[in-house]
Amino acid sequence: MAAVPVLRIEGLTTELRSSKAARVLAVDDVTFDLYAGETLGLVGESGSGKSLTCLSILRLIPATVGKVAAGHVMLEGKDLLALPEEDMRAVRGRRISIILQDPMTSLNPVLRIGDQVGEAIGLYRALKGKPLRTAVIEALRAMRIPAPAERVDVYPHQMSGGMRQRVGAAIGMAGPPAVLIADEPTTALDATVQAQFLTLLKDVQRQTGLAILFVTHDFGIVASLCDRVAVMYAGRIVELAPVAELFERPRHPYTEALLRSVPDLEADVERLYSIDGHPPALDALPKGCSFAPRCPLASEVCRERKPPRVETGAGHWAECWKLVENVG
Ligand SMILES: Nc1ncnc2c1ncn2[C@@H]1O[C@H](COP(=O)(O)OP(=O)(O)O)[C@@H](O)[C@H]1O
Ligand SMILES: [Mg+2]
Numbered sequence: 001m002a003a004v005p006v007l008r009i010e011g012l013t014t015e016l017r018s019s020k021a022a023r024v025l026a027v028d029d030v031t032f033d034l035y036a037g038e039t040l041g042l043v044g045e046s047g048s049g050k051s052l053t054c055l056s057i058l059r060l061i062p063a064t065v066g067k068v069a070a071g072h073v074m075l076e077g078k079d080l081l082a083l084p085e086e087d088m089r090a091v092r093g094r095r096i097s098i099i100l101q102d103p104m105t106s107l108n109p110v111l112r113i114g115d116q117v118g119e120a121i122g123l124y125r126a127l128k129g130k131p132l133r134t135a136v137i138e139a140l141r142a143m144r145i146p147a148p149a150e151r152v153d154v155y156p157h158q159m160s161g162g163m164r165q166r167v168g169a170a171i172g173m174a175g176p177p178a179v180l181i182a183d184e185p186t187t188a189l190d191a192t193v194q195a196q197f198l199t200l201l202k203d204v205q206r207q208t209g210l211a212i213l214f215v216t217h218d219f220g221i222v223a224s225l226c227d228r229v230a231v232m233y234a235g236r237i238v239e240l241a242p243v244a245e246l247f248e249r250p251r252h253p254y255t256e257a258l259l260r261s262v263p264d265l266e267a268d269v270e271r272l273y274s275i276d277g278h279p280p281a282l283d284a285l286p287k288g289c290s291f292a293p294r295c296p297l298a299s300e301v302c303r304e305r306k307p308p309r310v311e312t313g314a315g316h317w318a319e320c321w322k323l324v325e326n327v328g
Helices: 050-057 085-091 113-124 129-142 161-172 191-208 219-225 243-248 253-260 300-304
Strands: 007-016 024-034 039-043 066-075 096-099 179-183 211-215 228-233 236-242 309-313 316-319
Touching: 007 050, 024 050, 024 066, 024 236, 039 050, 039 219, 050 066, 050 179, 050 211, 096 161, 113 129, 113 161, 129 161, 161 191, 191 219, 219 243, 228 243, 228 253, 236 243, 236 253
Parallel strands: 039 211, 039 228, 096 179, 179 211
Antiparallel strands: 007 024, 007 066, 228 236, 236 316, 309 316
């Protein structure tokens, strides 16, 4: 792991547009580093703010949804949040890119695959005509799309979900970027196709030193793919640790509950999380720890005051009063 992170997120905070007077934070003081060649998993129940974190990093939050209110997104030493939109457009897709759960929503249904991948490659490399087509075929081949010379001319609906996701990855890798954000890219794929896609990502990473932020529901994927894991709850990262350490010594009661709720790593995604109770509404967060109403260990201080971030080991921290001596 390099000493300087390729991506450094500091205090990233995103407000939802809200009719109410009080600010509603969907992303609350999110802070982490991402190093070249590593994969950081981002886990948490649905609605915890994983996708809005990704979109905030890329400055892709629609104005109708909300806005980034504070923080820094340092990519290769530049603060993306401070860039004029024009400069941001030169970075987005090129140095930092995103692949989504369902590429059907990001691919244009009426354009051939080759034209869409070609558009991305053409943006970053001065190629046209035959040389561009050759580069597109190479990009499809690099994502292990069989018969790439024929596939360039098909439309998205003529491909399987797994192949479409590889096209999404070919577009994401066109830069090629230093950082790839993958927001549940394999959730819609069946287990075999999913495993093939993850192997592909790992191989690409090994060859390019790509840093990956990988959002997933699935602790099986975390175990096989990630170096470190960040656990999100109600807009905050409540625990961050190297992957083996998180599995062996979870320090936040929420992480423990998540891990306990995994019946079997092969199990159905929908059944993975089954913790009692529900995440709190973001516009009505508890006064103290957001997890306190569901936490079996919660005491008075947890209900009254926000917990501090406590370092519990090398590269391991969690936000919990139980980690503070002589409190609660
Ligand atoms: N387009 C949107 N409009 C309004 N609220 C949204 C929108 N997208 C997400 N939110 C809210 O922001 C919070 C975080 O959502 P999201 O980042 O999508 O969670 P996750 O990806 O972890 O499932 C949720 O409470 C959700 O209701
Ligand atoms: Mg999401």
